[in-house]
Each structure stands twice: as structure tokens, then as C-alpha cells.
Amino acid sequence: MNTLTKAWSWLTTSAHWYGGDGIWTRLGQHLYLTVVCLLISCLIALPVALVLGHLGKGGALAVNISNVGRAVPTFAVLVLLLLTPVGRFGEGPTIVALVLFAVPPLLTNAYVGMREVDQDVVRAARGMGMTGSQLLFQVEVPLALPLILTGVRIAAVQLVATATIAALAGGGGLGRIITAGFNLASTAQVVAGAVLVAAFALIVEGLFEVAQRFAPDWVRDGNAG
Numbered sequence: 001m002n003t004l005t006k007a008w009s010w011l012t013t014s015a016h017w018y019g020g021d022g023i024w025t026r027l028g029q030h031l032y033l034t035v036v037c038l039l040i041s042c043l044i045a046l047p048v049a050l051v052l053g054h055l056g057k058g059g060a061l062a063v064n065i066s067n068v069g070r071a072v073p074t075f076a077v078l079v080l081l082l083l084t085p086v087g088r089f090g091e092g093p094t095i096v097a098l099v100l101f102a103v104p105p106l107l108t109n110a111y112v113g114m115r116e117v118d119q120d121v122v123r124a125a126r127g128m129g130m131t132g133s134q135l136l137f138q139v140e141v142p143l144a145l146p147l148i149l150t151g152v153r154i155a156a157v158q159l160v161a162t163a164t165i166a167a168l169a170g171g172g173g174l175g176r177i178i179t180a181g182f183n184l185a186s187t188a189q190v191v192a193g194a195v196l197v198a199a200f201a202l203i204v205e206g207l208f209e210v211a212q213r214f215a216p217d218w219v220r221d222g223n224a225g
């Protein structure tokens with residue numbers, strides 16, 4: 001209980017919130033890293049999943065290959081990247097490691113969502129003379145959207161929790177608070193940093209839930225209209 005009290009005291013000390021090493025600065029760095037990695041992951045995973053889901057070919061293989069990334073610790077990938085030429089590009093190793101970590105849930109959910117689209121609807125759309133691209137963007141993607149967005153939410157929350165590894169490569173983010181606590185042998189600061197990361201992840205999860213709750217019916221239910 002004493003440690004929790006000290007951690008609370010650390011969090012409520014105004015001096016820890018401001019300045020170059022303050023919580024607000026580290027939070028901004030953490031948010032920036034999360035958003036950048038999420039955008040890159042979406043640009044890589046979603047087009048592949050949507051096309052393979054539309055064609056119905058090669059998707060299972062792609063999903064299985066991407067899921068191999070889940071079995072490899074992100075920290076191990078980061079260490080290996082630091083030993084390569086990528087390690088000379090600042091946040092490069094961290095971004096690559098986090099993108100590899102975020103791709104599997106995005107790819108898997110998007111592909112499964114595409115393959116679970118009612119095939120009677122797809123056949124009816126084809127019978128109406130829709131082209132492949134019209135079928136993809138006007139029928140299949142809207143119907144698969146709930147699962148696609150679920151993958152984005154999972155990836156976002158996982159990135160928030162895992163982006164702390166940036167500190168191990170000299171990067172910014174909330175992980176710097178935790179590593180600084182270890183360097184100072186301050187258990188209270190380590191706990192405070194962990195609480196901040198957990199709270200940030202819960203906030204991101206909550207924002208996705210609120211967005212989904214107030215989204216139009218066609219987004220929540222996957223209605224192609």
C-alpha cells in the first residue's frame with residue numbers, strides 16, 4: 001500500500017507533468033508513435049486483406065504468415081532491428097517493430113469480415129451487373145466494416161500498451177517514465193508510469209466504444225444500404 005501511495009503522490013506532483021521530461025510531453029510522444037504506427041499498419045494490412053477477401057484466394061496463407069509475428073516478441077524484433085542499418089534511423093526500429101506487431105489483428109479481422117459477407121448478397125450484386133470494384137466498395141466493405149473496425153480497435157489498444165518499448169531504443173513516450181524509474185530505483189515512479197500506460201490504453205478503448213455507439217447504423221451493423 002505504501003508503494004501505491006507514493007505512486008499517487010508522484011502522479012499528483014505538478015512538477016512531473018511539465019517540461020521536456022514531463023508527463024504531457026511523454027504522452028504526446030506516445031500518442032504520436034501510436035497514431036503513426038497504426039496508420040502505417042492499416043495502409044499495409046487493410047488493402048491486402050480486402051483484396052484477398054474479395055478474391056477468396058491466398059487469404060488463409062497471408063493470415064497465417066502475419067500471425068507468426070504474434071509468436072515473436074516485439075522486444076526481440078526491436079533488438080534485432082537495432083543491430084541492422086535500420087537502427088541508424090531514430091525511431092525507425094521501434095516503428096517497424098510496432099507495425100509488425102499491429103498488422104496481424106488488422107489483417108485477420110478484415111479478411112474474416114470479408115469472407116463472412118453473405119454470399120447471396122454478393123451473387124445478387126453481381127447479377128445486377130456490378131463490377132468487381134463496385135462490389136468490393138459498395139457491398140463487401142460496408143458489410144465487413146464492423147469486423148474491420150474491431151481489428152483497428154484491437155491494434156490501437158495493443159500499440160498503446162506496447163509502444164513503451166520505444167524507451168528501450170532511446171525513443172520517447174510513456175515508457176521513458178518507467179525506464180527512468182528503474183534507473184533511479186524508484187518503484188513509485190515505475191508504478192506511476194505503468195498506471196499512465198494502462199489508463200491511456202483504457203481511454204483509447206473507451207473512445208472506440210463511444211465512437212461505435214454513436215456511429216450510424218450501417219457502420220455498427222454492417223449494412224450496405
